[in-house]
Structure formats: C-alpha cells, structure tokens
Amino acid sequence: MRRLVRMGHSNILYVGDALDQRGFVIRWQAFAEAMKEAGNPVESKEHAIERDGTEGWLKDFERLYETRKPTAVICGIDEEAAPVYHTLRRLGVRVPQEVSLVALLNEQSDTLPLCSRPQLPIREAGYRAADRMLWRIANPHLPFEHVRLQGDFFAGSTIQRLV
Numbered sequence: 001m002r003r004l005v006r007m008g009h010s011n012i013l014y015v016g017d018a019l020d021q022r023g024f025v026i027r028w029q030a031f032a033e034a035m036k037e038a039g040n041p042v043e044s045k046e047h048a049i050e051r052d053g054t055e056g057w058l059k060d061f062e063r064l065y066e067t068r069k070p071t072a073v074i075c076g077i078d079e080e081a082a083p084v085y086h087t088l089r090r091l092g093v094r095v096p097q098e099v100s101l102v103a104l105l106n107e108q109s110d111t112l113p114l115c116s117r118p119q120l121p122i123r124e125a126g127y128r129a130a131d132r133m134l135w136r137i138a139n140p141h142l143p144f145e146h147v148r149l150q151g152d153f154f155a156g157s158t159i160q161r162l163v
Contacts, residue, residue: 001030001031001034001035001038001074001102002034002038003102003116003153003155003159004072004074004100004102004159005034005038007100007159007160007161007162008071008161008162008163009071009072009100009162010038010039010040010071011068011069011070011071011072012035012040012070012071012072012073012074013046013047013048013061013064013065013068013070013072013073013074014028014031014042014047014048014049014073014074014076015047015048015049015057015061015073015074015075015076015077015080015084016028016048016049016074016075016076016077016080016104017049017050017051017057017076017077018044018047018049018050018076019049019050019051020051024076024077026146026148027076027104028049028076030148031074031076046064046068047064048060048061048064057080058083058084058087061084061087062087062091065087065088065091065093065099066091070099071099071100071162072099072100072101072102072159073088073099073100073101073102074102074103074104075101075102075103075104076104077104078103078104078105078106081101081103081104081105081109081112081115082109082111082112084101084103085101085103085111085112085113086111088101095113095158096116096157096158096159096160097160100116100158100159100160101115101116101158101159102115102116102117102118102158102159103115103116103117103158104117104118104120105117105120106120106122112158113156113157113158114156114157114158115154115156115157115158116153116154116155116156116157116158116159117153117154117156118151118152118153118154119151119152119153119154120149120151121149121151124149125149128147128149132145132147
C-alpha cells in the first residue's frame with residue numbers, strides 16, 4: 001500500500017473478503033488505515049470486499065473497476081489474484097501500463113506475470129502463531145492480541161509509477 005502511494009497512486013481498489021475470516025478482515029483494516037494515513041479516506045462500498053459464496057465478487061470487481069477506473073488494484077487473497085488479473089486482461093486492461101496490480105501471494109504463480117507483492121514471512125509467521133497459540137491456551141483470560149508482520153516488498157513487473 002505504502003509503495004503504491006509513494007509511486008503516486010491514490011485511487012486504489014481493494015479486492016478481498018473483509019467480512020468473514022478474521023485474518024482477511026485485519027488485512028482490510030490495515031489497508032483502510034494506510035489509505036487514511038495517506039489522506040485518502042476509504043468507503044467500503046467502493047471496494048470489492050463482500051463475498052456471497054459464488055463468483056459474484058468477480059462481477060462486483062469488474063463493475064467497480066469500470067466505474068472507478070483505479071490506477072492500482074490490491075488483491076488481498078492469494079487465490080483471487082489470478083481471476084482478478086485475467087478479468088483485467090479480458091477487459092483489455094494492460095498491467096501495469098493502465099493499472100498497477102499488487103497481490104498478497106504466498107508464492108509466485110505460473111499463471112501470472114512476475115507479481116508485485118509483499119514477501120510474506122510464512123515460516124516465521126508459523127512459528128510465531130504456534131507460540132501465540134500456546135500462550136493463548138495458558139492465558140485464556142487475557143485479551144486477544146493482533147500481530148502484524150512486515151516483510152520486504154518484491155516489485156515484480158505489475159506495478160508502475162504514475163507520471
């Protein structure tokens with residue numbers, strides 16, 4: 001998010017479930033906070049964040065893309081990155097010439113170009129999660145904690161600075 005803002009993007013469309021799974025809700029909240037810090041308030045209805053259990057979210061993304069014409073798209077769910085990219089291609093949108101794309105991928109996919117993405121410290125996160133789970137079992141009466149991980153950013157070939 002911050003990389004896109006530094007590259008001149010402010011009209012950023014977020015795609016991902018922001019209602020059902022706790023981890024995805026936290027990703028959405030982090031996006032909204034980062035946008036607010038950059039001076040770009042977020043209206044949830046302007047992002048493809050609701051899921052109805054079908055492929056309706058992809059049609060919602062397409063409608064929002066065509067209406068908003070964002071300069072960048074952030075795909076917050078690994079398995080939704082390829083459908084988003086292929087929808088953009090089907091619409092005749094060139095990535096990154098017309099829109100930058102960042103995807104939160106666990107690893108690079110063969111069906112996508114070299115994707116710009118945060119490098120998620122999966123192994124380290126697993127160790128930390130196991131540690132926190134054991135702590136939670138030992139301390140069920142204490143409040144929940146939210147842990148945000150930060151990793152390097154891999155620029156790939158799907159983002160471009162705005163002119």
